[in-house]
Every structure is written in C-alpha cells, then in structure tokens.
Amino acid sequence: MMPIIFVVPIVQLIILVHAATFEMKDIRMSVIDLDMSQSSRQMISKFQGSPFFRIAHTSFSYREAGNEMKKGNVDVILQIPLGFEKNLAKEKKSKVQIVINAINGTSAGLVSAYSLMILQDFNRALIVEWMSPATMAATRNIKVIPLYWYNPKLNYKTFMVPGILVLLVTIIGLLLSGMNIVREKEIGTIEQINVTPIRKIQFIAGKLIPFWIIALFELTFGLVVGKLLFNIPMIGNLWLIFLSAGIYIFVILGFGLLISTMTNTQQQSMLVAFFFMVIFILMSGLFTSIESMPNWAQQLDRLNPIAYFIRIMRMVMLKGSSFQDIQESLYSLVVYAFGIISIAIWRYRKVT
Amino acid sequence: MVEKEDIIIVKDLVKKYGSFYANDHLSFEVKKGEIFGFLGANGAGKTTAIRILCGLSYPTSGILKVAGFDVYTQRDEIKKNIGYMSQKFSLYDDLTVFENIRFYAGIYGLSKKEIEIRSNRLMEKLILGEARDKLIRDIPQGWKQKLAFSVAIIHDPKIVFLDEPTGGVDPITRRQFWDLIYQAARDGITVFVTTHYMDEAEYCDRVTIMVEGRIAALDTPEALKKRYNSANMNEVFLHLARTKVLS
Numbered sequence: 281m282m283p284i285i286f287v288v289p290i291v292q293l294i295i296l297v298h299a300a301t302f303e304m305k306d307i308r309m310s311v312i313d314l315d316m317s318q319s320s321r322q323m324i325s326k327f328q329g330s331p332f333f334r335i336a337h338t339s340f341s342y343r344e345a346g347n348e349m350k351k352g353n354v355d356v357i358l359q360i361p362l363g364f365e366k367n368l369a370k371e372k373k374s375k376v377q378i379v380i381n382a383i384n385g386t387s388a389g390l391v392s393a394y395s396l397m398i399l400q401d402f403n404r405a406l407i408v409e410w411m412s413p414a415t416m417a418a419t420r421n422i423k424v425i426p427l428y429w430y431n432p433k434l435n436y437k438t439f440m441v442p443g444i445l446v447l448l449v450t451i452i453g454l455l456l457s458g459m460n461i462v463r464e465k466e467i468g469t470i471e472q473i474n475v476t477p478i479r480k481i482q483f484i485a486g487k488l489i490p491f492w493i494i495a496l497f498e499l500t501f502g503l504v505v506g507k508l509l510f511n512i513p514m515i516g517n518l519w520l521i522f523l524s525a526g527i528y529i530f531v532i533l534g535f536g537l538l539i540s541t542m543t544n545t546q547q548q549s550m551l552v553a554f555f556f557m558v559i560f561i562l563m564s565g566l567f568t569s570i571e572s573m574p575n576w577a578q579q580l581d582r583l584n585p586i587a588y589f590i591r592i593m594r595m596v597m598l599k600g601s602s603f604q605d606i607q608e609s610l611y612s613l614v615v616y617a618f619g620i621i622s623i624a625i626w627r628y629r630k631v632t
Numbered sequence: 633m634v635e636k637e638d639i640i641i642v643k644d645l646v647k648k649y650g651s652f653y654a655n656d657h658l659s660f661e662v663k664k665g666e667i668f669g670f671l672g673a674n675g676a677g678k679t680t681a682i683r684i685l686c687g688l689s690y691p692t693s694g695i696l697k698v699a700g701f702d703v704y705t706q707r708d709e710i711k712k713n714i715g716y717m718s719q720k721f722s723l724y725d726d727l728t729v730f731e732n733i734r735f736y737a738g739i740y741g742l743s744k745k746e747i748e749i750r751s752n753r754l755m756e757k758l759i760l761g762e763a764r765d766k767l768i769r770d771i772p773q774g775w776k777q778k779l780a781f782s783v784a785i786i787h788d789p790k791i792v793f794l795d796e797p798t799g800g801v802d803p804i805t806r807r808q809f810w811d812l813i814y815q816a817a818r819d820g821i822t823v824f825v826t827t828h829y830m831d832e833a834e835y836c837d838r839v840t841i842m843v844e845g846r847i848a849a850l851d852t853p854e855a856l857k858k859r860y861n862s863a864n865m866n867e868v869f870l871h872l873a874r875t876k877v878l879s
Contacts, residue, residue: 468720
C-alpha cells in the first residue's frame with residue numbers, strides 16, 4: 281500500500297505536468313505559395329523563423345494540402361494567393377488564407393493567435409520598408425507589449441504544478457477515506473466496532489487523522505519534487521500553504537467518509553467518489569478559468585472545495601499572497617470542513 | 633438451587649421488515665451465569681434477535697433489558713457490559729494478533745498495563761505465544777475463531793453474545809471452542825449463543841428453539857428430549873420444525 285500511496289502520485293506529477301501543457305511548439309505547417317514573390321518568401325521565412333512553426337509540407341495545390349491535413353500530417357495551411365505582392369504594392373493591402381485544424385479548439389485558438397502575431401510582425405516590417413518616412417510618421421502606431429505578472433515567461437509548468445499537486449492530494453484523500461468505512465462494512469469489522477461503546481466522534485477521528493497525515497506528507501513530498509524538478513516558484517509563505525492544505529484535506533476526507541457512510545460496497549463508493557471528483561476537477565479552474573464559466577456555474581463552484589484550494593495555492597505560491605488576501609477562501613474551507621465532517625458523523629449509524 | 637437473577641429480560645419482542653415478522657413476539661429470560669442456546673434453522677430469526685440485544689438493530693416493539701439496562705435508552709451502558717462475536721469474522725486481517733487485542737481492549741478503556749497482562753494471559757491460555765506478532769491473515773482459521781472469542785471477552789463483560797461462532801470450523805476446534813465457552817461461563821460470564829448445530833445444543837444449560845420467527849420450545853436439553861421423546865436434540869428440532877410445517 282505504501283508504494284502505491286507515494287510512488288504513483290510522484291509519477292503522475294512528473295507525467296501530468298509535462299503532458300498537460302497548453303504550450304504549442306512544432307506546429308506543422310503546409311505552405312501553398314502561388315505568388316512566388318519576394319514578399320511571399322519573406323512571409324514564409326517569418327513563419328519558419330518562429331519557434332512555434334515548422335514547414336512540414338509545400339505544394340501548389342490546395343487539395344493536396346487539404347489531404348495532408350486530413351491525414352493529420354499538418355496542423356495549419358498557409359495559402360498565399362497569386363498577385364499577393366502586386367496587390368500589396370498597388371493597393372497597399374493584400375490577403376492570405378490560413379486554414380487551421382480545429383479538432384481541438386484550444387490548440388486551434390493558440391495556432392491562430394501565434395499566426396496572427398507573426399502576420400502582424402510581417403506587417404510592421406512592411407510598413408517600415410515600403411512607406412516613406414513622412415507617411416510613416418503620420419501613421420499612428422500603437423505597439424502593445426504584454427507583461428505577464430506572476431508568471432513572466434508564461435511557463436505552463438509553473439501554472440500547472442500547484443494545480444496538479446492539489447489534484448493528487450485530493451484523489452488520494454478522497455479515495456482512501458471513501459473506501460475506508462465501507463471496506464469495514466464489507467469485511468464485517470464494523471459490526472464489532474458498533475457493538476463497542478466507542479463514540480461516533482472518536483471513530484470518525486480515528487478514520488480522519490491517519491489519512492490527514494498521509495495526505496499532508498504527500499503534499500510535502502510533491503512540493504519538494506515540484507521544486508527540484510520544475511523549479512516552481514515559492515514566493516508566498518510555506519506555512520500558509522500548509523495551513524490551507526491542512527484545512528482543505530479535512531474537507532476532502534470528510535467528503536470521502538460521508539460517501540463511505542452512505543454506501544454499502546467499495547464499488548458504489550468508488551463510483552460516487554469519481555462522480556464528484558470529475559465534476560470538481562473540471563470546474564476547479566485548473567484547466568479552464570472559472571471567470572469564463574457561466575454565472576450559474578460560478579455560483580455552483582462555491583461548493584467546489586478544489587476550486588478554493590487551487591486558488592489559494594496559486595495565489596500563495598506564484599503571487600506571494602498573504603493571509604489577508606486568501607482569508608475569504610480559507611474561511612470558506614473551514615466552514616466546509618466543519619459542515620461535512622459533522623454530516624459524516626451524523627450519518628454514521630451504529631444502529632440500523 | 634437458589635434462583636439466580638435474570639440478566640436478560642425479553643418481553644414480546646417484535647421485529648418487522650415490512651410485513652414480514654423476523655421476530656414474532658419473543659419472550660424469554662436468561663439467568664446470570666448460564667449458557668443460553670438460541671437454536672434454529674437459517675432464517676429463523678436468531679441473528680435478528682441477537683443483533684437487537686446487542687444494540688446493533690432497533691426492535692419494532694417489546695420490552696428488553698440487557699444487564700439491567702434498557703435497550704431503547706441505555707444502549708451505551710449495555711455496550712460497556714457485553715461482548716459480541718459474529719459469524720462474520722471480526723478481527724482485522726492486516727493487524728497482528730497483539731495489535732488486535734490492544735485495539736479492542738483500548739476501546740473498552742483498559743490501561744496499557746492491564747492490556748499487557750491480559751494479552752499475555754490470553755496468549756498462554758490459547759497457546760498462542762509465538763503468534764503474538766503474526767498477522768491475523770497468516771494464522772489458521774481455528775485459531776482466529778478462538779482468538780476472536782477471547783478478544784470479545786477481553787474486558788470481562790457480564791454477557792457475551794456469540795452469533796454462530798463455530799461456523800465453518802472443524803469438529804476438534806469446535807470442541808476446543810466450547811471448552812473456552814465453558815471456561816468463560818465458570819468465570820461468571822453469561823453466554824448467549826446461537827447455532828444451527830444441534831449437537832452443540834447439548835452443551836447449553838437451556839435452549840430456545842426458534843422456528844419461523846417464533847419460540848417453539850424453551851427448556852433444558854434433557855427436559856426437551858424427554859418431552860418430545862427423542863434420543864438427541866436433532867430429533868427434537870426435526871419434530872418441532874415438522875409440526876410447524878404441518879400445522
């Protein structure tokens with residue numbers, strides 16, 4: 281059991297952090313250059329020079345390029361029409377076509393954003409090159425330089441590690457506690473316990489505390505791995521992280537125990553635990569931002585303990601938030617912990 | 633013989649599941665220090681009754697007193713004064729023999745020193761010396777059963793309830809198990825035991841024979857054999873069960 285509890289999460293941490301990334305490198309591009317002009321070649325070399333794109337295929341037929349995309353060999357098609365340069369010179373504007381494989385909406389959005397960035401860059405270069413200094417001065421040019429606070433390089437690992445740590449602690453905590461009482465029901469030891477004068481609160485405490493220690497240990501372990509392997513920043517107070525984690529784990533364990541008291545077999549318990557876990561995780565803000573969810577979903581997320589904890593972890597770890605900054609989320613978790621554990625104690629029946 | 637006090641009093645116990653009577657107006661008393669057998673076929677309502685007496689299950693109606701305490705209102709007091717061993721094996725497989733003893737003795741509030749003394753005495757009694765630090769799952773079934781019984785009375789309860797304690801055990805172990813029961817009775821513990829082995833009924837001071845949720849007979853084994861003109865308890869039981877089916 282011990283290796284399962286400790287090794288698996290670490291392996292998951294390493295795999296998930298590397299796999300669950302939104303960064304796109306090596307976007308494969310098919311180029312159809314019908315213009316064959318200096319400008320068109322310039323544009324292509326802009327794409328080629330970017331770290332995100334790689335020219336994987338060139339042709340003169342849109343159909344051929346389309347087939348490549350169908351086969352999954354290219355992610356994006358850039359078509360430069362005949363007369364591209366001529367139009368640019370004559371009418372001061374011209375068009376190119378970009379076709380993006382949008383099977384995965386998120387990555388399509390990114391490809392589009394990257395392509396536009398490069399085209400804009402190309403545009404600026406043209407203005408410099410073609411326009412006379414006089415006209416250039418007349419053109420108002422607003423240049424936007426984004427600054428990404430708290431994660432300046434937009435490093436997805438920095439962003440993901442705190443979230444994935446939360447998930448690991450959650451999964452371990454919820455499954456261990458969720459299976460626990462129900463397991464005793466299955467093997468029959470619960471009968472023996474129920475016939476003793478043990479108090480409900482003692483029994484639940486006995487179930488909570490060992491898992492609480494395991495889960496906290498797990499988190500510590502994960503933080504160390506995160507620091508050593510991914511060098512995630514740890515700007516905030518470490519004790520604040522542990523304080524929040526301690527409270528959060530009580531919520532999760534209470535949830536698991538509640539499930540455990542309400543089910544009769546480990547299978548039932550697992551299914552119920554997974555049901556909640558999937559909803560909680562997908563609505564947690566780990567993969568999608570909570571702010572972009574519809575209002576009702578945001579309201580519903582007030583009941584999602586994972587959302588609170590991910591928010592706290594990210595704020596404290598990446599932003600160095602203080603107790604005052606996170607106290608609202610923290611108090612919510614305290615209330616949640618008391619509520620859920622009380623219900624679990626109340627639901628645990630010594631007599632049927 | 634001096635009339636001993638009644639340690640369990642049951643009057644008109646009824647347990648209904650929907651319209652099915654698992655226990656249909658049971659009334660009996662168990663005297664202090666006796667071995668009281670509760671016999672019947674599977675599904676006759678033995679386990680239902682024992683679970684109610686142990687406070688594991690609510691009765692539908694009836695007056696019940698166990699060790700002088702009321703089953704409805706003094707459940708916790710009752711639990712301090714009884715031991716229980718069920719047909720489902722009830723020690724923790726993944727703990728050692730000693731850890732199991734320490735755990736259950738600890739729940740009953742025995743001190744560390746007391747636990748040490750009692751577990752040593754217990755090991756000696758069961759000749760389990762070298763198995764002290766073995767996992768329960770690694771010791772033979774017969775030992776487990778005997779150990780489970782000893783753990784059930786580790787806190788010197790007034791009454792011990794045994795629900796089919798010898799299920800799935802070989803005849804020799806069963807015999808040894810009954811020796812333990814006798815010993816417990818000699819130490820002043822009242823034994824309430826359910827079984828469907830009719831030969832075990834002979835070991836009891838008095839037996840109750842349950843048929844379909846009712847008490848068909850209650851007396852000493854000798855008196856019952858005489859009354860139904862039978863050579864052994866098996867015949868008594870078959871006689872009672874048959875007349876019930878015929879009627």
